Amino acid sequence: MAAQKPSIPKGTRDFSPDEMVKRNYLFDTIRNVFKIYGYMPIETPAMENIETLTGKYGDEGDQLLFKILNSRPHEAKDADKEVMQQEFTRMLMQTVNSKILTEKALRYDLTVPFARYVVQHQHEIAFPFKRYQIQPVWRADRPQKGRYREFFQCDADVVGSDSLLNEVELVQMIDEVFTKLGLPVLIKINNRKVLSGIAEVIGEKEKIIDITVAIDKLDKIGVDGVNEELKEKKISEKAIAQLQPLITFKGNNIEKLNLLRQLLVSSEVGKKGIEEIEYIFSIISGTQLQTASCELDITLARGLNYYTGAIFEVKANTGTLTSSICGGGRYDDLTGIFGLPDVSGVGISFGADRIFDVLNELNLYPASVSATTTLLFAHFGEAERMYCIPLLTAARKAGISAELYPDLTKIKKQFDYANKKGIPYVVVVGGDEMLNGELTVKNMDSGTQEKLKIYELIDKLKR
Amino acid sequence: MAAQKPSIPKGTRDFSPDEMVKRNYLFDTIRNVFKIYGYMPIETPAMENIETLTGKYGDEGDQLLFKILNSRPHEAKDADKEVMQQEFTRMLMQTVNSKILTEKALRYDLTVPFARYVVQHQHEIAFPFKRYQIQPVWRADRPQKGRYREFFQCDADVVGSDSLLNEVELVQMIDEVFTKLGLPVLIKINNRKVLSGIAEVIGEKEKIIDITVAIDKLDKIGVDGVNEELKEKKISEKAIAQLQPLITFKGNNIEKLNLLRQLLVSSEVGKKGIEEIEYIFSIISGTQLQTASCELDITLARGLNYYTGAIFEVKANTGTLTSSICGGGRYDDLTGIFGLPDVSGVGISFGADRIFDVLNELNLYPASVSATTTLLFAHFGEAERMYCIPLLTAARKAGISAELYPDLTKIKKQFDYANKKGIPYVVVVGGDEMLNGELTVKNMDSGTQEKLKIYELIDKLKR
Numbered sequence: 001m002a003a004q005k006p007s008i009p010k011g012t013r014d015f016s017p018d019e020m021v022k023r024n025y026l027f028d029t030i031r032n033v034f035k036i037y038g039y040m041p042i043e044t045p046a047m048e049n050i051e052t053l054t055g056k057y058g059d060e061g062d063q064l065l066f067k068i069l070n071s072r073p074h075e076a077k078d079a080d081k082e083v084m085q086q087e088f089t090r091m092l093m094q095t096v097n098s099k100i101l102t103e104k105a106l107r108y109d110l111t112v113p114f115a116r117y118v119v120q121h122q123h124e125i126a127f128p129f130k131r132y133q134i135q136p137v138w139r140a141d142r143p144q145k146g147r148y149r150e151f152f153q154c155d156a157d158v159v160g161s162d163s164l165l166n167e168v169e170l171v172q173m174i175d176e177v178f179t180k181l182g183l184p185v186l187i188k189i190n191n192r193k194v195l196s197g198i199a200e201v202i203g204e205k206e207k208i209i210d211i212t213v214a215i216d217k218l219d220k221i222g223v224d225g226v227n228e229e230l231k232e233k234k235i236s237e238k239a240i241a242q243l244q245p246l247i248t249f250k251g252n253n254i255e256k257l258n259l260l261r262q263l264l265v266s267s268e269v270g271k272k273g274i275e276e277i278e279y280i281f282s283i284i285s286g287t288q289l290q291t292a293s294c295e296l297d298i299t300l301a302r303g304l305n306y307y308t309g310a311i312f313e314v315k316a317n318t319g320t321l322t323s324s325i326c327g328g329g330r331y332d333d334l335t336g337i338f339g340l341p342d343v344s345g346v347g348i349s350f351g352a353d354r355i356f357d358v359l360n361e362l363n364l365y366p367a368s369v370s371a372t373t374t375l376l377f378a379h380f381g382e383a384e385r386m387y388c389i390p391l392l393t394a395a396r397k398a399g400i401s402a403e404l405y406p407d408l409t410k411i412k413k414q415f416d417y418a419n420k421k422g423i424p425y426v427v428v429v430g431g432d433e434m435l436n437g438e439l440t441v442k443n444m445d446s447g448t449q450e451k452l453k454i455y456e457l458i459d460k461l462k463r
Numbered sequence: 464m465a466a467q468k469p470s471i472p473k474g475t476r477d478f479s480p481d482e483m484v485k486r487n488y489l490f491d492t493i494r495n496v497f498k499i500y501g502y503m504p505i506e507t508p509a510m511e512n513i514e515t516l517t518g519k520y521g522d523e524g525d526q527l528l529f530k531i532l533n534s535r536p537h538e539a540k541d542a543d544k545e546v547m548q549q550e551f552t553r554m555l556m557q558t559v560n561s562k563i564l565t566e567k568a569l570r571y572d573l574t575v576p577f578a579r580y581v582v583q584h585q586h587e588i589a590f591p592f593k594r595y596q597i598q599p600v601w602r603a604d605r606p607q608k609g610r611y612r613e614f615f616q617c618d619a620d621v622v623g624s625d626s627l628l629n630e631v632e633l634v635q636m637i638d639e640v641f642t643k644l645g646l647p648v649l650i651k652i653n654n655r656k657v658l659s660g661i662a663e664v665i666g667e668k669e670k671i672i673d674i675t676v677a678i679d680k681l682d683k684i685g686v687d688g689v690n691e692e693l694k695e696k697k698i699s700e701k702a703i704a705q706l707q708p709l710i711t712f713k714g715n716n717i718e719k720l721n722l723l724r725q726l727l728v729s730s731e732v733g734k735k736g737i738e739e740i741e742y743i744f745s746i747i748s749g750t751q752l753q754t755a756s757c758e759l760d761i762t763l764a765r766g767l768n769y770y771t772g773a774i775f776e777v778k779a780n781t782g783t784l785t786s787s788i789c790g791g792g793r794y795d796d797l798t799g800i801f802g803l804p805d806v807s808g809v810g811i812s813f814g815a816d817r818i819f820d821v822l823n824e825l826n827l828y829p830a831s832v833s834a835t836t837t838l839l840f841a842h843f844g845e846a847e848r849m850y851c852i853p854l855l856t857a858a859r860k861a862g863i864s865a866e867l868y869p870d871l872t873k874i875k876k877q878f879d880y881a882n883k884k885g886i887p888y889v890v891v892v893g894g895d896e897m898l899n900g901e902l903t904v905k906n907m908d909s910g911t912q913e914k915l916k917i918y919e920l921i922d923k924l925k926r
Binding site: 005006007008009012013014015016017020021024035036037038040041042043044045046047048049052063064066067068069071101102103104106116117119120121124126127128130131136138140149150158161162163165166169172283286287338339371372373376385389390393396399400401402403404405406407408417420421 | 468469470471472475476477478479480483484487498499500501503504505506507508509510511512515526527529530531532534564565566567569579580582583584587589590591593594599601603613621624625626628629632635746749750801802834835836839848852853856859862863864865866867868869870871880883884
């Protein structure tokens, strides 16, 4: 067989040991915060039934689903084959959604599978249900720098509680995670009800989505770009003029809230939104965040139509990445589509791969984050190698990650191996060592050597 | 929109918090053993290019791959469409492997992606490369009890070392994992070279695969069944007669080795196999296993054609599951198909989902394996709820997993929540507690209550 040149699908990645330990450090940090705050882990299958996913992420989202071919379609009966042929023609003209070809797709995010989970397991769940979930998701996006087709999300959600204390807690968790990671962040907060109020008072209630989609782009396309888009979407000139103070306003949170209060005085939903924001800010300022700062951002919309209350977005204060590394919000009826109405939820999602890129850029890893074995036993021959076996067992029993160079080879090659793998301690066993039971232990960083009995070595390394 | 009744694809599972903590305990146990033995983690993408996977698992394996539809095939050019139509027809008649429809599939195991990884990253790797990998795999098998379409494998492999000490180490790791899990196991060992020698001396060298496939079924179909199958495969009557003592032999490892020595005296490869088995057994008996027992099983073949030396299979000594829960072996040229010849490897794979089923059946979890929060703050109203916030923060800062019931509701409902979630301690805050700063702490197991200051409570729970 001719050798295949190995490669992996575009937009996907292998993770080597060095990367794995760094990623595990990131996941463990997030996971520990989730746990301390009382969130419980769940996992859902990589594949969901296609009906579970389609229609939940907009038309574009549907196009980005990775669909899975039904297994063994060649076993289809003849009658099916004709249907398949027809189906296939239709598929070519439109899109791939033939039930016969594909009934499953890879999950696109963790929120919709979670909503499906809650409905399916509603009778086993103690509400309010606080769950976390750390799993990969797949999107057939055009791959580019920092955007992958397989990437990890780390989500924490509470469903079955209307309390705004959940929002407060999620903000605290964001602060805690990024404080532990040594990455100061800005948490932007908005409220969908405020956005609804704005649309209402400028007389464009029906166009709330167009308006929020446009002003959400302020960072990217600037004020003129936003106004252009609003005009295109047939928002009245008067309404656009009324929006200007909101879009261009610079001020602190209190000043922004004052502006909103004046503007939204006639909108019930708008006033409710202001009240929610004030409540959240008041408790947060009472308990104090550790390193994160919090900012009311009236232009924040996050494009996700299912948000009904608070909206969060987090950006790193340092590094070159300008896109968001965490986001979330409150959704009042995500489980309704699966048959369980009136369950309010609120959650956040950490974008592990973007955070990973930032941590790598700034090299924010503690020295203890290392992939490698602590101790290598090197040897001069068969007798020495056999002599090492009980020593190796003793080190491992003491919880020291240790290995024996398995092959009989030159000592230099064994040291090269230790160097390349970054192993900090190498024990060299030759005839002398076997005679007097003293091991020559080389510290690979300092280059120094010392003679130690095995129990002294274990003591040293366990410290 | 009409509500959808939620479900998941057959053969897949959701994991609820209770299951997740048990699974994490299992994965952590395996992962820690891998680490202590000097294995380093990698991860590969869920999707591999289809050429990477096809032809590696036999015809049946190819049929069991979950293939992924190319994204946006509706954007195909007209010229492509005709090809697609032709392709589709062919596909219906044969099998789904049109490049236009599908270029990717979900990984089927961790061994082939690992071989692909080694070749692709050969210049970054320090050989011998000891890696572990814990990830799900997907197979379109017919779902049945204990067999899933998405399941986890936990693999440890060494590539780039011929030393039999690797085989010894893998056996020790199996012993260590199952000792830690409290599950005594039988490790069956065979050697492909012995099987080759047997085929050689009975004059059926070319039919080694048919012979090993047949005798591998001894447990399931008995001696008569095996002989029947050998006859069907056109193995000569003389050869079948010569095989009988091997198939039916009962004895200890030494007696089995003696029998083999007599039988294989004229086969070089056979004698090499015996020598390897003896070497592995001699070191294992020197270092002593903790709870596992080791048995030479001449009928063990594991169906995998790529094994060239040692073959391992592990069965639980207790519980009702009779199928294997771990297996592996040596393969001398797995990376050859990807263009890197002459790299020997040896590895084992723990079948996490089967082990999970056994642990559940026998309830082998330590008491510390629990999903839940340690402490719930319950409250009688808004003032009390606010009073709890700094107490909650203090508990969490001390590393105690804690939560505040978020909504204002009856105290009974809050206790129901704690009960349902299995939270062991509930603090109840009412007017008295706020006045004197003493918290009423209820132990939910014993039903007893005590009055504690917050720092006393934290001290108590940290112990």
